[in-house]
Amino acid sequence: MVGKGMITAIFAVLLTATASWAFGGVGRGGFGDPMFLLMPDPPTNVTATAGNGEATISFKPPKSDGGSPIIRYTVRSHPGKIKTSGKQSPITVKGLTNGRTYTFTVDASNSVGTGIASEACNSVTPKAE
Numbered sequence: 001m002v003g004k005g006m007i008t009a010i011f012a013v014l015l016t017a018t019a020s021w022a023f024g025g026v027g028r029g030g031f032g033d034p035m036f037l038l039m040p041d042p043p044t045n046v047t048a049t050a051g052n053g054e055a056t057i058s059f060k061p062p063k064s065d066g067g068s069p070i071i072r073y074t075v076r077s078h079p080g081k082i083k084t085s086g087k088q089s090p091i092t093v094k095g096l097t098n099g100r101t102y103t104f105t106v107d108a109s110n111s112v113g114t115g116i117a118s119e120a121c122n123s124v125t126p127k128a129e
Helices: 004-022
Strands: 044-050 052-062 072-078 083-086 093-095 103-109
Touching: 044 072, 044 103, 052 072, 052 103, 072 093
Parallel strands: none
Antiparallel strands: 044 052, 052 093, 072 083, 072 103
16 A cells, blocks of 8 residues: 555656646646746837827837737826727827826737736826917
């Protein structure tokens, strides 16, 4: 009869091998990389320019599209969480409050999903012209 220590050791080896295989461990023998590795990287060089009740957000595409073309970029305001999407830079976010200071983040989406958001850009304060 196999002792508890032997069963535990066999289970640990199987668990480690299964996790390594499923998540593309040594030799990339699994089903592929985890989902987050197939989503796009965050856009870079995000900058904002204020307007009257709006801001125009410019950015550079991600370094990697995750192996699938980018289908959409989404800009989010902070604060307010106003969300605007577009297919390329620049994207104008409307509906901002004049006199209020905002920053923005941008994320990219492909057929797999949405990648993590960029770092927040410079702050801007929309104002009436």
